[in-house]
Amino acid sequence: MPFHKILLFLIVFPFALGAQDSIPPQNDLKEPVIxxxxxxxxFKSSMDNYPLKVRAEEASLRLERLTSTYNPLTDSLWLETGNEFIKIMLNNKFAIITTSRDAENHSTTIEKLAKFRLERLNSTLNQGEELSTKEWAKRIGYFVLSLIILVFYIKFINWAFRKIDLRLSKIEQKFLRKKQNILKYFIPKDTVNIFVFISNVFRIAIIALSLFVYAPFMFSFFPWAENVVNLFYGYIAKPVKYIFYGFIDFIPSLFFIVIIAFFARYIVRVINDIANDVDKERFEIKNFxxxxxxxxGKIFGIFIYALALILIFPYLPGSGSSAFQGVSIFIGAIISFGSTSAIANIxxxxxxxxxxxxxxxxxxxxDNIMGDVIEKTILVTRIRTTKKEDVTIPNAxxxxxxxxxxSNENHKPIILHTTITLGYDLPWETANTLLLQAADKTSLLEKEPAPFVLQTSLDDYYVSYELNAYTLESKKMPAIYSEMHKNILIVFNEAGVEILSPSYVAARDGSLTTVPSQLKPEDKSPLDKIVDHLTGQNQKVTIKTSNKEQHD
Incomplete structure (x- = not known):
């Protein structure tokens, strides 16, 4: 063997041998989920870039985090199937994933492996604490003892507040008897004892708070009650958290709302001060x-507050919700359809x-109603008539x-006028003179400008004469008219002129005249003579006549 091949073998062989010893077969690797x-x-297989140990540790931490507040009464475990994987879900949150590779390493199907892991997780979360009979008896005894303590505590609270109520009743009696104590006017009059009422509110609040805090301690002796207590506090904590965190999130918007409201109120206050000074003539505006x-001032105030409300509206909690918008539209529709007359009056x-x-x-x-204006509002005007009747008239x-x-601002006199009809046989100069005499005798009529008479019409049977006179007392018109008519009757009767038309003469009852000063017994109508005879008036007239003749 060549030397260089021997050298290469000696270098590579130890590393290959070490690698074979450090990597066991895939089926022998496993990491527990705890x-x-x-x-x-x-777990017997890794996922993507996650080593097997890291995958198991992360799964364990995730389960601990998700199940820390687990409640079997409200929470649920279920399977979500995907492409070559099945997820175990706790409510809507991912807990454990089972892949097809996991199923291969366990020599089973993915469905069976996922169900097995779901059952293991479910049994672990719902396993109860096994207690002996002695332990149960002890816990029941603790519960009864805590219940007795609670009953005595409530009785003590009621006893203490009864003592406090007696003391408060005496204090309130002394408090109300003080003539210089202004605070007594702020106490509701319908309440028998406001101090005792406030004391009872505090007593009920203390008892309710004590039960709220003490109840978990009482039921903590029973393992089965733990979930019930947690569920109860969950129902209470959820809206409290919602309100608390909602208020925290609302704080920036609250500052914006407060600033807008402050400036709106400041501007309205300035406008009201200016309006009050103008009304009291301490500040003048030309042609105003x-x-x-x-x-x-009120109109400007309404516009400013409306503008402020428009700016504030987007910052109100829930203003963007469909429910809030729907209620706003509904209220607006009701106001629009139901206030047509009110808007017209405004x-x-x-x-x-x-x-x-x-x-x-x-x-x-x-509207044919005469009286003095006593009140003007944006909707109605109130008038007090000459008969002291208060009449409300809509502004529309x-x-x-x-x-x-x-009435007028310059206090100029107004003209009062009345019309009488006289026959053509009476000279107009006589009629004018008599009417002016009647006006001269009437008080509250002005001498200057002088009264005057107008011939307003020449009818078929009579002439219409209109007496016009000036007065500054417009509020006394009924009395002035009454006195004017009385004086006209007196003056015309004294002059022997009857205020009748020729059309009435044709329909007389037999009397020659209707003027009392000119009416003699023999000039009366037959009907009046019969009445005088029955009532004895003719005898009185005869006696007076004979007495007058003897005197003459």
Missing amino acids: LKNDTLFY HKDWAKPT IAGIVITYMRPFQIGDRVLI KILVGTIINY
Whole structure:
């Protein structure tokens, strides 16, 4: 053999021999998968770039992590079949994978191997603690003892709070009797004893918190109750965690909302201060009436808050969810369809505010209702009539109707007028003179400008005379009209002029006149004479006449 071949053999042979000793056959390699210090099964093949030992260790760590909170009442194990592999799933999380290569190394099918591993994992997770009769009796005794302690604890809490309630009742009685104690006005009037009420709330809260903390300790003596307690706390912990972590995530948005709300409130406060100063004439704006100030401030405030709400809305929790959007659309639809009349009244109220057809205290005639304006709101206007009746009129109805305002800002006199009809046989000069005399006798009518009379129409049987007079007392119109009519009757009766038309003369009852001062017993109608005879009025008239003749 040549020398160089011998040298090559001596160099390569030891390495080949060492490699043969370090790599045993594939079927002899295996690594355990461990859970709760118990070997579940063995892996006999590696996966991709993962060595066999690394694969087994990672599977063990993954199982420990996934099963740390395992609860057989809520969690489930199941198989998910793929292409040449089957996964063992814990709920929706991957636990163990079984490949076709694993099945070949175990000389079985992949389905049987996956089911075997699933059963091993399931039995390990659900195995219970075997207790002897003596151990069961001991644990039951501990449970009964803890229950007795709990009962005595609750009784003690109730006894202590009864003592506290008696003391609080005495304190509250002294508290309410103090005349200078302003805090008593903040106590709800319907509550018999607010301090005792608050004490009972604290008592119930303490008992509930104690049961919440003490219950796991009581049931910890029974292995079967561990999962029930964990399930109970899971139901409570889930919403608490959701709210807590949701609040943590909401903190950045909360700062944004607070900043927007702060600036919106600040701007509205500035606008309200300006409006108050304009209303009280401490600040003047050219061509801007003071009664516009507060409504304008409210309108600007509404727009600013609406803009702030639009900016804040995307940052509210759940604003992007379909449920939140659906509820928002539903509420908006209800408001849109249900507030048509209200929106019409609001718009009419704004228009009336800037039209300024009347002010608070003005005497107005709206929708045939006369009275003084006592309140103006964005929706309605309230009027107090001359009969002291409070009438509420929607602003939309006022806007489409006619408004007569008897008051004015410059306090100028208004003209009151009344019409009478007289026959053509009476000279118009006489009628004018008598009407002006009646106006002169009426108080609250102005002498300057002087009253005047208008002949408003020449009808078939009579002439219409209209007496016009000035007054500054528009709120006393009913009384002025009443006195004016009374004076007209007095003046015309004294002058022997009856306020009748010739059409009435044709239908007289027999009397020659209706003027009391000119009416004599013999001029009365036959019907009035019969009435006077029955009532004895004619005898009184005869006695008065005879007495007058004797006196003469």
